[in-house]
Amino acid sequence: MIRPRLTPLAETLPATVPFVGPEAQERARGKAFKARIGANESGFGPSPKVQAAIAAAAGEMWMYGDPESAELRAKLAEKHQVSAQNIVIGEGIDALLGLIVRLWADKNAPVVTSLGAYPTFNYHVAGFGARLVAVPYEDDRESLSALLEAVKRENAPLVYLANPDNPMGTWWPAADIQRFIDALPDTTMLVLDEAYGETAPAGTLPPLDVTRPNVLRMRTFSKAYGLAGLRCGYAIGEATTINAFEKVRNHFGMTRMAQVAAAAALGDDDYLQSVISQVAACRDRLTKIATDNGLQSIPSATNFVAIDCGSDGAFALKVMQALIARDVFVRKPMAPRLDRCIRVSVGPDAEIDIFERELPAALAEARG
């Protein structure tokens, strides 16, 4: 059949999704999960004040959102003690990652990341025809030295680093990240993904420096704030760097609801702090569950815990599949070495109870 031809680049791209959603798995299984602890969402939910703000704004949804997200940017600027010009809002960090690749990585340009790091970033790199250069993790952490070496060797315009890391939950202290930043070539843009920043120990996030044009600090309302379903992320950076997004972003892409909810979330710090405490307590609980089952967990600064299943990737895959068969939605890292783990998100006790109950049988099934 004769049809319009895709661009040569689009022709080469697979029709793929970085992650299969839990709903798709539920449709395939024909039944719902009992514990949704696989996507690093916050089962503690958004603040009651945010929920009230959402309900109150329902009738206003006939209006497009403010394309400048001015009110939200002003609140974020105050929170971070920067100017609104240092902040761009996007439809989750995911959307901003796509724009970053589009702005700074030309076709065939080398883009550096870690092997096993965030697949959605890789999806965008492929989608714009850039060339992914992935360096291995080292002791379950992204290797700052290997990333830096690859950046210099390739003369890469773009490098991705998550701190704390996903999928392992590990982190570098701020001083190490700062040394990495200082050592980067001025011509290399660092995407420093701090989606899990709120749940990290003090001293993990380097101070913001919005005079530096080659660092973008990525933050989100999807994790600790419990608003993944409203898609609201942002980048903090030097003003001219931030202004580049105006060239390509979908100016009217933000929902008014996300703007309302995120602004309300910033106004309820008590709730955020309570979530952070619950996340920490649940990490401890997940660690104990691992230990009780003779497994080791990887220390985590995030809202999930990677649990080392004690064998290889094939075994951990069986454990994950056995958990899924027991209605527990979890995921796992796929890269060599990392793949010995399953990744379990924190959540309310009721969901963790189910995980605790099902894990021994899942392990037995995987072993047997």
Place this chain on the structure above:
Amino acid sequence: MIRPRLTPLAETLPATVPFVGPEAQERARGKAFKARIGANESGFGPSPKVQAAIAAAAGEMWMYGDPESAELRAKLAEKHQVSAQNIVIGEGIDALLGLIVRLWADKNAPVVTSLGAYPTFNYHVAGFGARLVAVPYEDDRESLSALLEAVKRENAPLVYLANPDNPMGTWWPAADIQRFIDALPDTTMLVLDEAYGETAPAGTLPPLDVTRPNVLRMRTFSKAYGLAGLRCGYAIGEATTINAFEKVRNHFGMTRMAQVAAAAALGDDDYLQSVISQVAACRDRLTKIATDNGLQSIPSATNFVAIDCGSDGAFALKVMQALIARDVFVRKPMAPRLDRCIRVSVGPDAEIDIFERELPAALAEARG
């Protein structure tokens, strides 16, 4: 200062916005508008049932949306009597337009539209480095013959047509659109933007034909459904064509709230019909207001009316500015000939009352 270099394409792009939002104008003016009838939003608001569904879903916003939007696509498939494989959901038609350009228009490829048609489409064409070929309107309608001629002359891979049209509100009967479709080269993708389809007279939208790989029918919840603030649009097309979006779309970009609200909106057809009636009545009222002021309005199939201010573009601009100074947010077409008009969205009587009260003085000021 040394900084990461933008791609050569990004370097050439201006930091621009297709439209300045009313909120930005309010900030610049230092005061709020009293009538928000400039962005073709639906001041009648979303259905009360939709508002209830939004409020009820607030607590679920910690979950990412289903990346496949399966439930919503199933409902839309049923409504349109097509398969879910014939539907892709996106963050408003705006986002889908960007993906369409990216998929089918390579750098420097000619892309055909009408001079004065939807600026956001043009923004995406520029953003991906394609080359815009714009043909003039004819008697305030998009010229099907000129579009077709340009497509053939340029061997264009992509052409944009809105029916009904924005910013003029005019439309072609389905039979003319069908002839245009039939005459298109098989290798040219038609973006048929039917954002205003619900408010058009019967016989405006050609039957859906999802066997044809070179037509994308664009629909939205932003207009008649009153959900612009939640960003939910979709394209209907042949399955392989629709599947191409899987290569590049932001799979987790849809908010769960948009999915919930759009599904609820589809369940309240009575409300939709009542809005359509109110839109028609308000168009008549806007026409009468124009006549009462000695002006002619352009017949409209949309939720707005273009009012011919009876002189040139400079005069109509003054009228618009005088209205804005009187706290009435309206917009206007900018292309030659079309620019003699202002564009006024329908809305609740209270807002139209304000327009009616302020228009004579605005005209007098523009004349004086």
